[in-house]
Amino acid sequence: MELSRRDVLAALAAAGGGGSLAGCVAPAGDGEERGGGTLPAHATETLVAVAGVVYPSAVEGVREFVESYAAGRVAGDPGHRDGVVAAVCALDDHASAWHGDRFVDLHEGLRDPTLRTLGVDEADPNPAGRPRERVRYYLVNDLLYALYTTPTGGELAGIENPQGYPGGTASYQRGPRP
Amino acid sequence: MSGADRAPVASADVCVVGAGPAGALVAAELAPDHEVVVLEAGPRFDDSDREERMERAVRPAHGPESVWEMGGQRDAYSSTGERFYPLNRARVKGVGGSTLHWQGMVMRLHEQDFRLRSELGVGADWPLAYADLRPYYAAAERALGVAGADDNPFAPPREEPFPLPAFPPSYSDALFADACERLGVATHSVPNARNSEPHDGDPACQGYGTCKPVCPSGAKYDATRHVAAAESAGATVIDRAPVQRLEHGDDGERVTAAVYATPDGGRHRQAAREFVLAAGGVENPRLLLLSASPQYPDGLANSSGAVGRYFMDHLFAGVGGTVDRPTRQNHVGFNTTESHQFYDRPSGERGAIKLEFLNYAGPSPVEVALGGDEWGDELLSTVRERYGNHVAVGALVEQLPRRENRVRLDPSETDDRGNPVPDVVWSLDDHARRTVERANEIQRAILDELGADVTWTVGPENTGPAFHHMGTTRMGDDPSESVVGPDLRTHELRNLAVVGSSVFPTGGAMNPTLTIAALSLLAADGLRERLRRAQ
Numbered sequence: 001m002e003l004s005r006r007d008v009l010a011a012l013a014a015a016g017g018g019g020s021l022a023g024c025v026a027p028a029g030d031g032e033e034r035g036g037g038t039l040p041a042h043a044t045e046t047l048v049a050v051a052g053v054v055y056p057s058a059v060e061g062v063r064e065f066v067e068s069y070a071a072g073r074v075a076g077d078p079g080h081r082d083g084v085v086a087a088v089c090a091l092d093d094h095a096s097a098w099h100g101d102r103f104v105d106l107h108e109g110l111r112d113p114t115l116r117t118l119g120v121d122e123a124d125p126n127p128a129g130r131p132r133e134r135v136r137y138y139l140v141n142d143l144l145y146a147l148y149t150t151p152t153g154g155e156l157a158g159i160e161n162p163q164g165y166p167g168g169t170a171s172y173q174r175g176p177r178p
Numbered sequence: 179m180s181g182a183d184r185a186p187v188a189s190a191d192v193c194v195v196g197a198g199p200a201g202a203l204v205a206a207e208l209a210p211d212h213e214v215v216v217l218e219a220g221p222r223f224d225d226s227d228r229e230e231r232m233e234r235a236v237r238p239a240h241g242p243e244s245v246w247e248m249g250g251q252r253d254a255y256s257s258t259g260e261r262f263y264p265l266n267r268a269r270v271k272g273v274g275g276s277t278l279h280w281q282g283m284v285m286r287l288h289e290q291d292f293r294l295r296s297e298l299g300v301g302a303d304w305p306l307a308y309a310d311l312r313p314y315y316a317a318a319e320r321a322l323g324v325a326g327a328d329d330n331p332f333a334p335p336r337e338e339p340f341p342l343p344a345f346p347p348s349y350s351d352a353l354f355a356d357a358c359e360r361l362g363v364a365t366h367s368v369p370n371a372r373n374s375e376p377h378d379g380d381p382a383c384q385g386y387g388t389c390k391p392v393c394p395s396g397a398k399y400d401a402t403r404h405v406a407a408a409e410s411a412g413a414t415v416i417d418r419a420p421v422q423r424l425e426h427g428d429d430g431e432r433v434t435a436a437v438y439a440t441p442d443g444g445r446h447r448q449a450a451r452e453f454v455l456a457a458g459g460v461e462n463p464r465l466l467l468l469s470a471s472p473q474y475p476d477g478l479a480n481s482s483g484a485v486g487r488y489f490m491d492h493l494f495a496g497v498g499g500t501v502d503r504p505t506r507q508n509h510v511g512f513n514t515t516e517s518h519q520f521y522d523r524p525s526g527e528r529g530a531i532k533l534e535f536l537n538y539a540g541p542s543p544v545e546v547a548l549g550g551d552e553w554g555d556e557l558l559s560t561v562r563e564r565y566g567n568h569v570a571v572g573a574l575v576e577q578l579p580r581r582e583n584r585v586r587l588d589p590s591e592t593d594d595r596g597n598p599v600p601d602v603v604w605s606l607d608d609h610a611r612r613t614v615e616r617a618n619e620i621q622r623a624i625l626d627e628l629g630a631d632v633t634w635t636v637g638p639e640n641t642g643p644a645f646h647h648m649g650t651t652r653m654g655d656d657p658s659e660s661v662v663g664p665d666l667r668t669h670e671l672r673n674l675a676v677v678g679s680s681v682f683p684t685g686g687a688m689n690p691t692l693t694i695a696a697l698s699l700l701a702a703d704g705l706r707e708r709l710r711r712a713q
Binding site: 013014015016053054055056058112121122124126127137140141144145147148149153154156158159161162166168169172173174175 | 395551
């Protein structure tokens with residue numbers, strides 16, 4: 001199922017701290033950090049890598065969705081941006097200690113176990129908590145919140161108007177599709 | 179911004195304490211012709227923050243009190259009764275008050291609700307009859323833009339259509355309707371204070387599914403609408419201005435000033451000709467008790483000893499489970515079908531029961547996704563497994579007024595201004611337990627008829643409050659037993675009115691806000707007349 005621009009807009013609307021798609025461009029991808037109010041390219045790449053682990057395999061267009069969502073999410077919300085960057089640092093520290101590489105540089109098969117050895121799977125999300133709790137909040141749960149409040153994420157779960165998405169008042173009256 | 183310097187307003191006619199629905203309606207009614215000032219303890223929230231509050235409500239890292247910034251020393255409280263009362267989950271302090279987080283269900287009380295003592299020998303009679311309040315109910319429905327239909331065979335008589343068409347029933351309502359029909363249980367629509375179509379400059383419901391505690395679209399009524407109307411008509415609204423005490427004159431017959439604090443540590447005196455206490459069912463009695471004076475050592479308007487007494491809430495009763503087919507829950511955050519068939523009491527043995535057929539039974543997909551310890555395909559499987567086939571029937575259940583249930587001052591703990599915090603003393607009696615049990619019987623019968631696998635029950639042992647604070651400044655004709663008269667004025671201080679559900683002598687089992695609104699409009703009529711006569 002393909003994530004679309006409509007899904008990005010829905011995810012940004014649900015994440016009230018976020019900005020808009022205006023001026024949104026693909027991250028530099030060369031490790032250069034962009035200016036204030038934007039997310040460093042490495043942080044965006046890490047979010048894409050984490051999404052590759054936590055999003056279901058049936059979802060397509062993950063990179064474009066995450067890049068656009070992440071850029072819009074931090075625009076005008078420096079606190080969230082700083083939280084994401086700090087969580088990426090925490091995840092990289094752990095990945096480096098265990099495998100000698102940053103999270104994005106790990107082989108894809110190592111990313112899931114790396115999150116688990118940090119304890120992110122069982123951690124309570126906490127924006128001011130321990131490293132695994134911040135990774136859970138700013139990386140994993142932020143991505144899951146973005147996905148499951150979109151029409152496409154909702155459709156995957158069996159609901160075309162998921163909580164957090166302003167999908168109108170027609171769908172609640174309809175029965176299941178055959 | 180209105181009242182930006184938080185200075186008192188000179189020559190005020192009316193001082194309203196509290197900018198929730200009760201106070202906002204009074205202010206909006208009187209502001210066109212009088213100088214009105216509203217003192218609100220909490221902040222003025224920015225509408226543009228509502229999506230952020232919605233995220234806070236959905237994501238598990240944030241507690242429910244954080245959504246509208248409740249808690250901390252400002253809102254410290256005690257709860258020393260048999261049952262813990264989660265006060266700060268039950269209210270919002272700020273411009274708009276608790277309508278910022280309410281569900282938005284608006285029903286009229288039934289005729290029987292007004293005469294329980296004389297008809298059934300329990301509770302208390304109101305000093306008003308349904309007929310007295312009926313025109314105010316109609317006006318309140320117009321003011322709140324209620325969406326409803328005249329299809330409820332158990333509702334009291336009404337005189338005009340609802341302002342907006344009712345929300346159509348949900349898919350799961352149809353499943354319930356069949357089961358209920360086989361059982362002889364009549365179902366009908368729900369009056370909602372949310373726009374089923376664009377109305378008066380506000381949008382139609384957009385289906386965010388998070389009505390309680392946040393409506394990001396503004397389609398759900400909240401009292402900021404009437405605060406805005408009051409300000410447009412010239413009223414001054416001062417936020418973050420908690421009233422510390424009411425002062426009275428030497429004759430003890432009139433309030434002379436409301437003393438309020440400001441964020442900069444200042445204290446001010448707001449004088450006015452008339453005062454309206456509209457701070458909710460806990461802060462209304464608390465402020466009267468905090469305003470004790472040598473002449474009134476037990477608190478203002480408290481010669482009856484009833485201030486703070488007879489605290490009531492509605493109890494939640496519910497049965498839920500799953501069925502073997504999709505039920506399409508959590509598309510919206512409000513209900514579209516109820517049954518009031520079991521509302522009126524056949525005797526004094528049990529109280530009123532209002533059945534609600536939930537449109538949000540079971541977890542939503544995003545709630546499952548954020549609360550688990552899986553991800554990827556495994557998480558999606560769990561989401562699909564846990565979402566989709568839940569059903570639930572809830573109920574509001576009546577609690578009778580009991581003198582021992584009360585709001586009192588706890589001098590052992592103080593708030594951020596050094597005032598004793600409120601202590602909510604709350605317990606259940608056998609009458610309430612019996613009524614919850616009866617609600618559960620009906621709910622189980624319906625779910626059995628639906629073929630549901632029942633997985634949870636909220637019964638007498640694990641019931642909780644519906645967050646409707648009532649009874650603590652009760653209305654009555656007899657000054658020795660009540661705090662305010664049928665015109666909502668206190669028996670002792672003739673320029674002090676109290677509005678809100680604290681004046682309810684009994685609470686029935688209907689969500690209280692429509693009655694709160696109707697009583698505010700009634701009180702405003704009295705205030706308007708008194709101000710006219712004084713001119």
